[in-house]
Amino acid sequence: MNALIEARNLIKTYNGVAAVNDISFTVSPGEFFGLLGPNGAGKTTTIRMLYGFSPLSQGRLTLFGQNITTHWRAIKNRLGVCQQDNTLDPDLTVEQNLLIYAGYFLIPAAEARDRAAELLDFFALGHRKDAKVMELSGGMARRLILARALVNRPELLILDEPTTGLDPQSRHQVWEKLAALKKRGLTVLLTTHYMEEAASLCDRLMIIDHGRILVEGAPDDLISRHAGRQVIEIDGADVALRAFVAENGIEMDDLGEKVIVYTPEASDLHRVIQEKFCTERCTFRNGTLEDVFLRLTGRELRE
Amino acid sequence: MIDYRVFSLRFLKVWERNLVTYRRIWKVNFITPLLEPLLYILAFGLGFSGMIGDVKYAGLVLDYTRFMAPALIATAVMWNAFFETTYASFVRMYYQKTFDGMLATPLSLEEIILAEIVWSATKAVGAAAIMMTVLGFLGFVAFPSGLMLLPVALLGGLALGAIGMFFTGITPTIDMFNLPIFLFITPMFLFSGTFFPVSNLPVWAQPMALAFPLYHLVEMTRCFALGASDTHPLLSGLYLLLFFLVFGALALRAMRRRLIT
Numbered sequence: 001m002n003a004l005i006e007a008r009n010l011i012k013t014y015n016g017v018a019a020v021n022d023i024s025f026t027v028s029p030g031e032f033f034g035l036l037g038p039n040g041a042g043k044t045t046t047i048r049m050l051y052g053f054s055p056l057s058q059g060r061l062t063l064f065g066q067n068i069t070t071h072w073r074a075i076k077n078r079l080g081v082c083q084q085d086n087t088l089d090p091d092l093t094v095e096q097n098l099l100i101y102a103g104y105f106l107i108p109a110a111e112a113r114d115r116a117a118e119l120l121d122f123f124a125l126g127h128r129k130d131a132k133v134m135e136l137s138g139g140m141a142r143r144l145i146l147a148r149a150l151v152n153r154p155e156l157l158i159l160d161e162p163t164t165g166l167d168p169q170s171r172h173q174v175w176e177k178l179a180a181l182k183k184r185g186l187t188v189l190l191t192t193h194y195m196e197e198a199a200s201l202c203d204r205l206m207i208i209d210h211g212r213i214l215v216e217g218a219p220d221d222l223i224s225r226h227a228g229r230q231v232i233e234i235d236g237a238d239v240a241l242r243a244f245v246a247e248n249g250i251e252m253d254d255l256g257e258k259v260i261v262y263t264p265e266a267s268d269l270h271r272v273i274q275e276k277f278c279t280e281r282c283t284f285r286n287g288t289l290e291d292v293f294l295r296l297t298g299r300e301l302r303e
Numbered sequence: 304m305i306d307y308r309v310f311s312l313r314f315l316k317v318w319e320r321n322l323v324t325y326r327r328i329w330k331v332n333f334i335t336p337l338l339e340p341l342l343y344i345l346a347f348g349l350g351f352s353g354m355i356g357d358v359k360y361a362g363l364v365l366d367y368t369r370f371m372a373p374a375l376i377a378t379a380v381m382w383n384a385f386f387e388t389t390y391a392s393f394v395r396m397y398y399q400k401t402f403d404g405m406l407a408t409p410l411s412l413e414e415i416i417l418a419e420i421v422w423s424a425t426k427a428v429g430a431a432a433i434m435m436t437v438l439g440f441l442g443f444v445a446f447p448s449g450l451m452l453l454p455v456a457l458l459g460g461l462a463l464g465a466i467g468m469f470f471t472g473i474t475p476t477i478d479m480f481n482l483p484i485f486l487f488i489t490p491m492f493l494f495s496g497t498f499f500p501v502s503n504l505p506v507w508a509q510p511m512a513l514a515f516p517l518y519h520l521v522e523m524t525r526c527f528a529l530g531a532s533d534t535h536p537l538l539s540g541l542y543l544l545l546f547f548l549v550f551g552a553l554a555l556r557a558m559r560r561r562l563i564t
């Protein structure tokens with residue numbers, strides 16, 4: 001099947017500094033694709049090129065087989081976009097936000113009203129349709145942004161941090177809705193800082209940093225490749241442990257007070273460490289995407 | 304150069320958005336153009352004209368209130384259009400991120416900006432229509448020629464909306480609009496033949512007044528309200544059209560630089 005997004009060697013520079021530096025990827029129809037990376041990694045910059053907001057500095061980008069630079073209007077007609085910032089129209093009510101937005105896609109008024117009603121219902125906002133946007137809670141506003149992005153029945157949904165700043169209830173509700181959309185076959189590209197969100201929703205994901213791709217693959221594959229199945233966190237690790245780990249060539253992150261050891265699946269080492277060194281505070285758990293992320297992008301603060 | 308394909312009738316949808324939001328507050332906006340001419344006529348007509356006497360303009364001898372009344376419509380057009388594309392558009396662009404949201408749809412930036420300018424002209428026409436009616440009842444506007452004030456207001460609104468939008472494209476913060484208002488709008492407001500004929504200005508200053516779009520707008524409102532003007536309305540109309548096209552293009556360029564990164 002033809003790729004829905006085909007990005008080849010994307011480069012975006014601001015004043016000579018590359019925010020996106022040679023990124024290539026493809027997204028197939030029906031896929032749920034994640035774009036992960038620390039603050040300032042270049043996620044939003046990539047997304048802005050995808051929906052035709054930012055011109056590319058270099059590279060080639062096609063969506064639906066059409067070049068974004070020349071066919072931006074046809075492409076944007078088929079996209080739904082949730083920007084990182086809240087761009088809901090505060091001068092309008094909840095329902096008007098959907099109706100007016102539908103107008104930008106030249107959707108006839110009667111059709112727009114039907115779709116608005118349907119979407120407000122789907123996102124449990126029907127009872128607030130006459131409310132002002134300012135009166136909505138963060139979770140409701142985010143659901144409205146999602147509803148607005150779907151008003152043109154897009155074939156590709158682009159979501160820039162759709163769950164940032166939401167409480168766990170709202171977050172789970174958004175996940176539920178996204179999972180339902182995925183089931184209907186919608187193609188989704190998502191950025192997020194919640195690793196469990198990416199791991200559970202995405203078929204495939206890419207971690208980028210400093211505008212470059214670090215890894216790409218299915219979440220489970222990335223976990224077994226870069227974190228290992230079994231992880232032991234050892235508090236107050238001593239010299240003996242560190243020596244043992246180094247001797248056996250075991251992957252480890254040394255945080256000073258704490259040591260995180262990544263042992264391969266079904267190996268003896270795991271048991272040995274458990275017996276020899278886990279006299280006190282030891283946590284055994286499975287490897288996660290967060291381990292992968294931190295191992296690849298480092299633990300230093302950004303910005 | 305601007306690619307013509309960035310323009311389509313889709314821009315009317317942005318204009319419609321502004322109309323929808325305006326309908327919620329129109330009652331308040333109605334009052335200003337309704338009462339303002341009455342206040343001016345009262346203040347200038349009763350308080351002022353006795354001190355000033357008659358004004359010679361375009362071969363006519365007019366009492367001061369008659370001379371000044373048409374200019375009230377012109378200045379209302381200016382304020383309405385200019386305020387809309389400066390303060391109001393800046394709020395939408397910068398604080399509300401309305402344009403960012405629109406740019407995720409098939410709208411082009413050019414359509415958004417054009418719609419804002421056309422919307423500002425629409426508001427100007429609305430204000431002009433109300434003032435024309437009020438001043439018409441008071442006998443300061445001749446009909447049917449006075450109906451021409453509506454297309455004149457549209458043209459003037461486009462010209463002043465365009466230059467307002469240009470300032471929005473280059474102004475870093477909203478407080479900085481004080482600068483174009485002090486350096487451009489205020490002198491234009493005072494020296495465009497609004498409150499006294501341009502012929503009263505020193506000879507060296509008269510050509511400067513001719514460059515002001517408000518001067519031409521005032522001339523045209525006088526032409527259609529009184530039946531006489533110094534400048535031929537066709538020339539004034541052409542000047543305003545040119546002003547709109549030049550500053551419209553400059554506004555598009557400035558906004559593209561500002562928003563498309």
Ligand SMILES: Nc1ncnc2c1ncn2[C@@H]1O[C@H](COP(=O)(O)OP(=O)(O)OP(=O)(O)O)[C@@H](O)[C@H]1O
Pocket residue numbers: 014019037038039040041042043044045046084564
């Ligand atoms: N308009 C701009 N002008 C100059 N630099 C920019 C601009 N937009 C982004 N950058 C820079 O590009 C880099 C990537 O920014 P970007 O917003 O893409 O990061 P991000 O991955 O989305 O981060 P976050 O997780 O914080 O949203 C940053 O260093 C940022 O400062």
Ligand SMILES: [Mg+2]
Pocket residue numbers: 043044045084160
């Ligand atoms: Mg971002």
